Amino acid sequence: MLYREAGQFKTNYAADSAIFPLRQDRLGLGVIILAAYALAFIGNSFLLQAVMIPFLVFSLASIGLNILTGYTGLLSLGTGAFMGVGAYACYKLMTAFPGVNVIIWIFASGFFSAAIGALFGLPSLRIKGFYLAVATLAAQFFLQWCFIRIPWLVNYNVSGALDAPLRTLFGTPIMGPNATPQTRYLVVLTIVILLTWLASNLVHGRIGRMWIAIRDMDLAAELMGIRPLQTKLLAFAVSSYYCGVAGALLVFLWYGGAEYDVFNINQSFFILFMVIIGGLGSLIGSFFGAALIFILPIVLGIVLPAMLSPFGISVGADVIEHLRFMIVGALIIFFLIVEPHGLARLWQIGKQKLLVWPFPY
């Protein structure tokens, strides 16, 4: 009853072109954002550190891949490597210029992955689908090789690892060993909200329409004057920007330090699964996908042992890990067959039903 379109007439095109035309949707979004900030003050460290921060980081990476694969229709298996470029760039920048605030370097690091992404996107003019995926796979392996073989990237650190130096914002540590999960969560949350808002603006405007046009029917798009290479490269650049920032956040605000192998091919697939399950071509789906793939196993790890222990069955961490792979695999197959548009589509259908409830249509 509360979710209704009735009475909300649009009297100008500006209102009708709004991204959230329904008042209830805008309210709902406001409530979610407020709740997310409130969580910083009521949630415990485990919730923030082990659930919320990674969830947000993966959501951001999924948005990145979704721009490329979901909106523009270009399959990439190089997500992990593009995230890595962001992380290594951020490390170089903040250690070379420690005087500049690290937030600036986090945003700047994305430009490096954007440039690298666009470079590896060049073959996309000629090749499509499976072959393009293979080309991005080459990017994945080449970049990973660079992360391992170029010690300059980690400032000749003998361990070969990236570590988060102490960095502050307004005098409060936001990075490094002294930064609390709370402050790191707040920083990540703010960055993710900001970048999601920008992505949403992009995909709802001219550029988004050009991306979708290329995805849906590239020939028709070109015959309408849309330049295929420019449009695809822009998608690669923007997508990689998001992945790069996500990579920097992953290492420096979540892990606190990491080695090259967090950016391996598994990471690429991990993000791809999130995008597929969440919904190709949907920003909100990116959050759904990240939640399902990342949070579900954690919930399983807590709920399952608790449920089974009264029966005297103990469930080990390894069993949970196996279960996670099985469930994720089953979900992917389910979504590919039954609902290729993922959770986002189910969400849409749910909202549509709610609009007309209690009538069927």
Added chain:
Amino acid sequence: MRAPDHPVMSKGDVLLAVENVSLRFGGVKALTDVSFDIRKSEIRAIIGPNGAGKTSMLNCINGFYYPTEGRITFKGVKRPKMRPYVAARGGIARTFQNVALFKSMSTLDNIMAGRSIKMRSNFFWQLFRHGPAMKEEIEHRRFVEEIIDFLEIQHIRKTPVGRLPYGLQKRVELGRALAMEPELLLLDEPMAGMNLEEKEDMSRFILEVNQQYGTTIALIEHDMGVVMDLSDRVVVLEYGRKIADGTPAEVKGDQRVIDAYLGVAH
């Protein structure tokens, strides 16, 4: 690459000239030594049996194919080998024999996508969806709404086009081409698969576009009745060769055209 600048043309001038164009795909001769012209503000029909090379002709005109031999001049300038998007930016729009809409987008977004080349606001403003970006979005939305009113498709404005019946999809595709404000509009069988009423509507739209905006139209159509009613001049192709060219009445009485069409099911 920019489309070259052209002189302003007035009604009756030769807008596009096809001279001795041949197009071969390996051994298949799709077009052989075809010459004709399209004059400013006319409706030029291209007819002929299936496989005659009509679609191939349009593909040459909008730069999708490059003729194996011969040349095409647009506004007095010989067209170089170019990517189709350059031709589009030069003022040539088209619709497809098999509808080629952006399936997941709404009617509105499809037609808005047709405005892409007219939109100028840069990436920065797009990011914030503010200032020039929003102003432009609304300006173009207004233009697109005029097209939607003109084509009488207000009721399907927000419907994803993949869900629309075929006849309406053809209409949306025309709208998308009109959004480009083309100087030359190529329509590949815009009425194929339509019932009589839909054909009448579509004929009316084509005539109105031509009369109101002076848009030059090249039209491929099988229905001879429609061709006779709509077109100023007709060129007839058969097996990739031109067999007749003239007013509808002239062409209709031409023995070779009658032979080409006699007993042939289309």
